[in-house]
Amino acid sequence: MKDSFRLAVAGVGNNVAALLQGIAFYRALRLSDPSAALPGVRVETVGGLSVMNVHFVAALDVAQAKVGRDLAEAVMATPNNFPELVPALPPTGVVVESGMMNGDPDEIAAVSERLVSTGTEVLLYSLPTGRQRLAESYARAALDAGAAFVNCTPEKVARDDDLLKCFSDENLPLIGDDLASHLGATVVHRALLDLVTQRGLSLEGSYQVNLGGNEDFRNLRSHGSTKRESKLNAMRDSGIDVERVEVVPSGGHIGYIQDRKFCHINIESRGWGGTPAIIDLTLKVQDSSNAAGVIIDLVRIAAAGKRRGLGGALVASFPQLKSPPGGHRYTEDDLRVAYAELGP
Amino acid sequence: MKDSFRLAVAGVGNNVAALLQGIAFYRALRLSDPSAALPGVRVETVGGLSVMNVHFVAALDVAQAKVGRDLAEAVMATPNNFPELVPALPPTGVVVESGMMNGDPDEIAAVSERLVSTGTEVLLYSLPTGRQRLAESYARAALDAGAAFVNCTPEKVARDDDLLKCFSDENLPLIGDDLASHLGATVVHRALLDLVTQRGLSLEGSYQVNLGGNEDFRNLRSHGSTKRESKLNAMRDSGIDVERVEVVPSGGHIGYIQDRKFCHINIESRGWGGTPAIIDLTLKVQDSSNAAGVIIDLVRIAAAGKRRGLGGALVASFPQLKSPPGGHRYTEDDLRVAYAELGP
Amino acid sequence: MKDSFRLAVAGVGNNVAALLQGIAFYRALRLSDPSAALPGVRVETVGGLSVMNVHFVAALDVAQAKVGRDLAEAVMATPNNFPELVPALPPTGVVVESGMMNGDPDEIAAVSERLVSTGTEVLLYSLPTGRQRLAESYARAALDAGAAFVNCTPEKVARDDDLLKCFSDENLPLIGDDLASHLGATVVHRALLDLVTQRGLSLEGSYQVNLGGNEDFRNLRSHGSTKRESKLNAMRDSGIDVERVEVVPSGGHIGYIQDRKFCHINIESRGWGGTPAIIDLTLKVQDSSNAAGVIIDLVRIAAAGKRRGLGGALVASFPQLKSPPGGHRYTEDDLRVAYAELGP
Amino acid sequence: MKDSFRLAVAGVGNNVAALLQGIAFYRALRLSDPSAALPGVRVETVGGLSVMNVHFVAALDVAQAKVGRDLAEAVMATPNNFPELVPALPPTGVVVESGMMNGDPDEIAAVSERLVSTGTEVLLYSLPTGRQRLAESYARAALDAGAAFVNCTPEKVARDDDLLKCFSDENLPLIGDDLASHLGATVVHRALLDLVTQRGLSLEGSYQVNLGGNEDFRNLRSHGSTKRESKLNAMRDSGIDVERVEVVPSGGHIGYIQDRKFCHINIESRGWGGTPAIIDLTLKVQDSSNAAGVIIDLVRIAAAGKRRGLGGALVASFPQLKSPPGGHRYTEDDLRVAYAELGP
Structure with a gap:
């Protein structure tokens, strides 16, 4: 898995199930036909990263049915109900660990340490909507660990000027807020x-x-x-x-x-x-494919941006977001430039 | 009916039924409420002309059921089947006359004379699809009579370079070809x-x-x-x-x-x-409202253009056409300029 | 209006609006063409009564916007929003009066007196769902006044054994409970x-x-x-x-x-x-036509039944009801017999 | 495969593809869960025969792409386009042989001999619509070979009084004409x-x-x-x-x-x-599942009927046919009796 980037996930719901299974689906497709088109993939590569270049390194959740199990099993646990795209997904080797309960400094420190120890490049935040404090705390943990952060939810993270400045100062991408659906x-x-x-x-x-x-x-x-x-x-x-x-x-x-x-x-x-x-x-x-089809672009933008030292908000991600910092102000040219900066 | 422009129609089918009845509908609406919004009207005025500023002065057809009857009656004759929008449409005073059968020079001369004698400013061509020769002949009759021409059909008229040059030389608008539906x-x-x-x-x-x-x-x-x-x-x-x-x-x-x-x-x-x-x-x-909602813009553009001495193709009409001469090459700015040239 | 039966209504909502306007619509239709088919009418006559043989004699409601106005006006008052089927409905001569507020014996007596003084043959109960006590009280008022009763709502009236026995003993039809929609x-x-x-x-x-x-x-x-x-x-x-x-x-x-x-x-x-x-x-x-198309059958069944001295539940009404007393137990033959009993 | 009945097919189109693959689908389902419900199966057994009790013994067609190949392969050949329900269907052991071209006596004799030699109990006729003579000839071949016949097409076979009498006299079921779709x-x-x-x-x-x-x-x-x-x-x-x-x-x-x-x-x-x-x-x-879901009932009725010595038209098949001999005249009781005659 050379060239892959190291991804940690906070929240092991249907979105992560769709992401994991979709990647397995594309790998199987290319295995049987190396030149197969990849249905539902908007761009083949972003900054040199394909949809198959995702290496899961850590997963955090609080549900009893998920913690302690391999990620490949945990994504199938109730109430998750994303369909099986690939029968009998092999284990990922990543065991779901306990995530934050309230987002206090101790929890931030613990998560940050975990991200460092796993070499996480990007942390994907995808908890149920409505947990503002946890969203911020996970973002801080990523910042402390030197990882980029992607916020799928409507919580205010990338639109928080202080947080955005911190990520910017550290040359770390902060991508958010709120996914635009693939075809919603x-x-x-x-x-x-x-x-x-x-x-x-x-x-x-x-x-x-x-x-x-x-x-x-x-x-x-x-x-x-x-x-x-x-x-x-x-x-x-x-x-x-x-x-x-x-x-x-x-x-x-x-x-x-x-x-x-x-x-x-x-x-x-x-x-x-x-x-x-x-x-x-x-x-x-x-529903969750509609999210994962956009998440795959955001995490690749985050990873490519981080590798190129681009900090803060990345315009390349704006069309896939409902509420990017500063709103939807960019031209087609801006987008072309933004993608070019992510590398070939 | 001051400010109205003088319109002749070739072909008294559902499209003309819809045009006539729609205008009557809007007049009735404004009579009962002078500030009423006009549903289904894209722009209130074009070059100063409202949708009610249409004065029918001549109508040509070959169907026995239509020739010899007042236009208001003829538009309701079988096989026309546009619904009644205004019950008991009053007579227009325009009697449907025999139109061209084969488009020979005698017929062109006769129609041209009729357009001159009625002071026609715009001739609307709306025969069934597939009569190339008649389309050209009606265009020539308009040209000879000093009238602008609007071609609703896919026949090649405005895309005929010779014809277009003739209209251009005479400072007469030539609008076509083929209507884009209002909402198709x-x-x-x-x-x-x-x-x-x-x-x-x-x-x-x-x-x-x-x-x-x-x-x-x-x-x-x-x-x-x-x-x-x-x-x-x-x-x-x-x-x-x-x-x-x-x-x-x-x-x-x-x-x-x-x-x-x-x-x-x-x-x-x-x-x-x-x-x-x-x-x-x-x-x-x-179906025919879908045509008439676009025709009303095209005939107003033609009338306003003629009054301002604009000849040949008028860019303002291009978005409402399927096949304008030269295709769909214009910017939003071009459109703004084109509309401004038509007058306030 | 000979042959018409005398109908009082409790509740002047959209259902009564639909009933009143529909009747006016059919009268206008037959006026312009005496042999016109009546669209949306299931049976031309029930016990000799056509859909036009309805004579409104009283109307009861509690809304300020309705009480004191002619029924033809009241049915158009907010929040009613049934469309106008016949423009400018003429006054009915029936003024909406104050109906019951709580259903106590004084109110029952007052309504009963009103039904007697207007010669009501059928009382149609069509208040908003959920007012069990008012439904019963109106039924008792009808009983006391010697009128048949039709309950459009899910309140338990015809399924109340005591009430049903009382109507039966007095040879008065009690029709209910709850309308089946015309096409729901x-x-x-x-x-x-x-x-x-x-x-x-x-x-x-x-x-x-x-x-x-x-x-x-x-x-x-x-x-x-x-x-x-x-x-x-x-x-x-x-x-x-x-x-x-x-x-x-x-x-x-x-x-x-x-x-x-x-x-x-x-x-x-x-x-x-x-x-x-x-x-x-x-x-x-x-929505309200869906109710009125069934109400017209129920009130005619009630009127014809009363005139023939049939008391209690009438099987002819069962197919148009959601919850008739004893449920939906009847054969096609039962229905034929039941309709025959209502008269030619 | 004890208890199975021996089926030959004339015409190897999508209908037979659906029949073959559907049976394989149900076998796989019951293999993984012996008590699984069988989705899309109207009745579990007909005269003791389950949907899995079909034993293909012969297949006839004239298409080059099909003749000479195992039936499991032939059903996937263009222009057939029924989807794969079971990946990699194993060979059936039945090779598609050349069927009739014009239906002359020699061809009838050849097919008849083939049916005898394979011990065919039921011949399923499912050629493209419009080949009346072939339909009759295949029916005669079945008759001569002592097999029941099922006609899926609108050709007149079971409605041919002579043919029906012949099958009846030989105590062989003749089932047709024209399938009613499962859910059409x-x-x-x-x-x-x-x-x-x-x-x-x-x-x-x-x-x-x-x-x-x-x-x-x-x-x-x-x-x-x-x-x-x-x-x-x-x-x-x-x-x-x-x-x-x-x-x-x-x-x-x-x-x-x-x-x-x-x-x-x-x-x-x-x-x-x-x-x-x-x-x-x-x-x-x-589309073809819609046919196969009915064919499975018809061939089981034919097989069970033959085993019980029932000849001619079998009422049990009538509800699944568009044009049974004599039309759709039967009661629910008739059906119950007819099914009982087919055995437990």
């Missing part, structure tokens, strides 16, 4: 609303209702208002009249859907003479 | 395929099947191959792998759909780890 | 699940998510569990494995949908060799 | 139209458009009128106003769909007050 409901909904608006039809009303069977959807059913606002904000920025748009982050927890996400979108508009123009769309995706 | 199946399909491609998912396959109940769909069922090619070309230009895309311009003639168009789109793609991402969409639009 | 989500969902089961495919999972914009959907979003159970029961009775079925009575309150209901149904099953068979369905209906 | 577009469409009609809504219009990627869909695109009629007949029988229904057997051949079938159904109806009630449904099935 919001991006599809926005593309269609943009189109209706640009073409000059009048929007009468539109909704987006999401359904899923993983733990997120159970929580969101009652606590979806922040997510709803975040989704509407993403549309407001692009000039859509969000007064006429309703977003239901979780219409319900539907067990048999498992880790998939089903999204129903309706758009009612009026064209010439007030005649109706109606769109109904259903999107079905593997 | 192709533009929606392309937006979604673009999105899937940009986000880095792998397209497995996609189809678009259109169904309708007007005369177009009867013809297209057997002769749809040109239309299919044209729709695929529109996608190829934007970098989509059209080898994996199938377009069925007419899956069948479905009587009860009348002048509506139903379109079913399926997109199968693969995301991270090869997991499926599937989109199913249904679009339901009023 | 549950009946469609069940038909498809039945089909999948009968054909021998294996059900993997299925959901039904409902969305609407009337007041019901606001309440159901948080208090939908009873409704969910009731919908699942309806399926369990027909042998479907409801462990694999999820029903979301309200996925959200979507304002622009107004009084319509949109329902998304997904069915995932496995056929031969375990290969997938997938159904996705969207149903869009006018 | 027509049965779903009819269930919904029935529902709309029963509930008393007025049907405005409805369509069914089918899309697929196997050879059938290429042919049907231009020659679908017989199939269209047959589908409409199936609905007319159940009292649906087919004047308002349009069926498109093949809206197009869509390569990437492969052996799946996608069907779009739209139903527009009117409820109370003429308000619209709209259903849009998409069905996605594995």
Whole structure:
């Protein structure tokens, strides 16, 4: 595994399951056909790193069902429900260890030490949403250990000016906050609303209702208002009249859907003479693949950036993030330059 | 009706029905509420002309059911099947006259004379697809009469260099060829395929099947191959792998759909780890409104351009056309300038 | 209006709006064409009564926006949002009066007196769900006034043995409980699940998510569990494995949908060799029309039954009810006999 | 393989591919879990025969790509495109032999001899639609060889009174004609139209458009009128106003769909007050599984019937056929008796 970079993960949920299994899937594919195209991979290499150049070196979690087991087993433990892409995943050699409970200095020190001892280059933070303090503490542990940090969650980490300056001063990438999905409901909904608006039809009303069977959807059913606002904000920025748009982050927890996400979108508009123009769309995706397909780019950007001594926020990661520091201000040229800096 | 421009129409099909009734609909709306928003109108005024500033002065067709009747009646005659937007449309005072049968010089002269005698500023050409010679002959009649010309059909008129030069020399706008729909199946399909491609998912396959109940769909069922090619070309230009895309311009003639168009789109793609991402969409639009919503912009551009002495192709019309002369080469700035030239 | 029967309504919501406007719609239709078919009417006459033989004689409600206004105006008052079927409905001559607040004996006596003085033959009870005591009190008022009673809601009225006996002893029909929709989500969902089961495919999972914009959907979003159970029961009775079925009575309150209901149904099953068979369905209906299309049958059955001296439960009404007394036990023959008893 | 019955197949297309692979799939499933439920199997045993009790003894075809190869390989040969359910199917030991080209007496004799020499109990006829003479000739060959016959196609075989009498006289089952799909577009469409009609809504219009990627869909695109009629007949029988229904057997051949079938159904109806009630449904099935899931029942019925000395048409097969001799006249009791006669 020469050329691979050393990745530690905090939180062993469906996202990490998808990341681990997807990598195994691509390895198997290339083994049977060395020139096979890799379905669902946006860019073959980032700074010279392929999607197969990930070397897991540490994993942290607090769930009894996961701690103490090999990572390959732990990612299949309940309530994780990502499907098996590769039957009988071989052990990774990485045993899941106890992660932080409250994020106090002792815990930061312990995690930091672990990252140093495993030679971690990038720490991926992917705990359930809503644990601001833990997110910051893991970031500090990475900083102390000389590792880059990637924050998948909406917690404020890369947008914290102090933290960002610390990473920048140490020439360590700090990537965040909050993943944009690979092909998510919001991006599809926005593309269609943009189109209706640009073409000059009048929007009468539109909704987006999401359904899923993983733990997120159970929580969101009652606590979806922040997510709803975040989704509407993403549309407001692009000039859509969000007064006429309703977003239901979780219409319900539907067990048999498992880790998939089903999204129903309706758009009612009026064209010439007030005649109706109606769109109904259903999107079905593997929810955690939607995250892992973006995570794979972010961790490669972080690793390549660190190796090149680039600190703080990296523009190359911005299109894959919902809330990068300073918002979405960059041109296609900026992106080209940013990718070039990551190396060949 | 001061400020209105004088419009003649060649072909009294559903498109003209939609144009006439839509204008009546907006007039009624503003009568009951002078500050009402106009649903389905892309821009309130073009070169000072509102959607209500259309004064029909002549109408030409060859169908027995239409010739000799007031335009308001003729647009409701079979096989036209656009729905009534305004009950009991009052007579327009314009009687449908016999149009060209073969496009010979005598017919050109007769039409030209008619355009002169009615003070026509713009001639709108909207015959069924496939009559190249008639399209050219009507354009020549407009040219001879000092009128601008708008070609709604795929026939080659504005892309004919000689014709374009003639109009240019006479400072008369020549607008064409082929309408882009207001909100059409192709533009929606392309937006979604673009999105899937940009986000880095792998397209497995996609189809678009259109169904309708007007005369177009009867013809297209057997002769749809040109239309299919044209729709695929529109996608190829934007970098989509059209080898994996199938377009069925007419899956069948479905009587009860009348002048509506139903379109079913399926997109199968693969995301991270090869997991499926599937989109199913249904679009339901009023087919002729989809045309009239664009025609209203084209005839206003033609009228405003003529009044300002602008000849030949007008860039302001390009986004509403499928095949403008020279193709789709213009920037947002070009458009702004082009609109400014049309006047306040 | 000879032959019409005298109807009083308790609760002036969307259901009564739909009933009133639908009747006006059919009258206008027959006025312009005496032999017109009546779209959406299941049976032309019940016991000799047509859908136009309804004579509103009294209306009771407690909302300030409704009491004191003519019924034709009151049905359009917020939060009612049923669409106008007939523009400018003429006044009915019936002014909405104050209804019961708590259902105490004084209120019962007052309502009863009102029913007597207006010669009411049938009292239609259609208050918001969840007011058991008011439902009973209105039923007692009808009983005391010698009127038949129709209960649209899930409250236990016709299933109350004492009440049923009282109506029976007085030869007065007592029709209830709870309307079956004209074309509702549950009946469609069940038909498809039945089909999948009968054909021998294996059900993997299925959901039904409902969305609407009337007041019901606001309440159901948080208090939908009873409704969910009731919908699942309806399926369990027909042998479907409801462990694999999820029903979301309200996925959200979507304002622009107004009084319509949109329902998304997904069915995932496995056929031969375990290969997938997938159904996705969207149903869009006018929610209150779905009720009124059944109410019109129930009130006619009640009126015809009363005139013929039939007391208690009437089997003819059972197919249009969710919970008739004794459940759904009847044959096609029973129904034929029951209808015959109502008269020619 | 004791208890298994000896099956020969004429035509080695996707249907036989599905049959062969499905059986292998169930065997593998039961091997790993002897008490596993068998997804997609309607009845566990028919006359004591399970879905795994099929012993292929002969296979006939005329395609160069198939003749001379083991059946397990031949079913994967182009243009067959049924997906692999079980990787690396082991050889069956049955080599595909040349079948009839024109159905003359010599060919009949040759096939008959082959059936005798292989001890065939049932001959399954599954050639492409439209070869009436071959269908008859294969039936005669089975008759001469003392084998039961199952006709999957619309060709007239079991409805031929002479042939039926011959099989009857020899105490050999003759099962046909034309498979009803396991879960097909027509049965779903009819269930919904029935529902709309029963509930008393007025049907405005409805369509069914089918899309697929196997050879059938290429042919049907231009020659679908017989199939269209047959589908409409199936609905007319159940009292649906087919004047308002349009069926498109093949809206197009869509390569990437492969052996799946996608069907779009739209139903527009009117409820109370003429308000619209709209259903849009998409069905996605594995086309050949839809056939094989029914074939497995028909061949078991044929084998069990033959063993019990039952000749001619067997009522137990009627529900799985589109056109049984004498039509669909039987009660639930008839079916129970018919199954009982097949044995425990």
